Amino acid sequence: QVALVESGGGVVQPGGSLKLSCAASGSVARIWKWSWYRQAPGKEREFLAYLKLDDSMDVADSVKGRFTISRDGAGKTLFLQMNNLKSEDTADYYCSAQVFSLGTYWGQGTQVTVSP
Numbered sequence: 001q002v003a004l005v006e007s008g009g010g011v012v013q014p015g016g017s018l019k020l021s022c023a024a025s026g027s028v029a030r031i032w033k034w035s036w037y038r039q040a041p042g043k044e045r046e047f048l049a050y051l052k053l054d055d056s057m058d059v060a061d062s063v064k065g066r067f068t069i070s071r072d073g074a075g076k077t078l079f080l081q082m083n084n085l086k087s088e089d090t091a092d093y094y095c096s097a098q099v100f101s102l103g104t105y106w107g108q109g110t111q112v113t114v115s116p
Contacts, residue, residue: 002026002097002105007094009110016085022078022095022107033098034078036069038091038112045094049080063089085114098112 007021008020036048049059049069057069068081077093092109099105 004092004107006110010087017083020080021026031097035096036080038093040091085115090114
């Protein structure tokens with residue numbers, strides 16, 4: 001199994017930046033794809049970005065140019081650098097990990113509020 005814990009959320013002013021982290025434990029070596037999603041109040045969960053084991057990645061058009069996905073060298077922590085934040089970025093942010101033979105795991109989420 002894999003456990004994921006997000007951190008780094010908080011309150012930030014429009015135009016500000018935050019860097020979210022997602023720390024993984026357990027069968028980390030079997031993770032082949034990491035992803036970030038968010039869910040705003042009253043809305044469906046929205047895909048933001050993914051990063052695969054082969055370093056291929058993609059970022060949703062809605063945040064492209066502002067959000068960057070990366071991971072540490074040990075492959076145990078995923079990051080989401082968010083720049084030029086807007087009020088519409090206010091949401092709960094979740095990371096997920098797809099694990100060989102074990103399925104998909106989700107963290108509990110971290111809240112981001114963009115407000116003057």
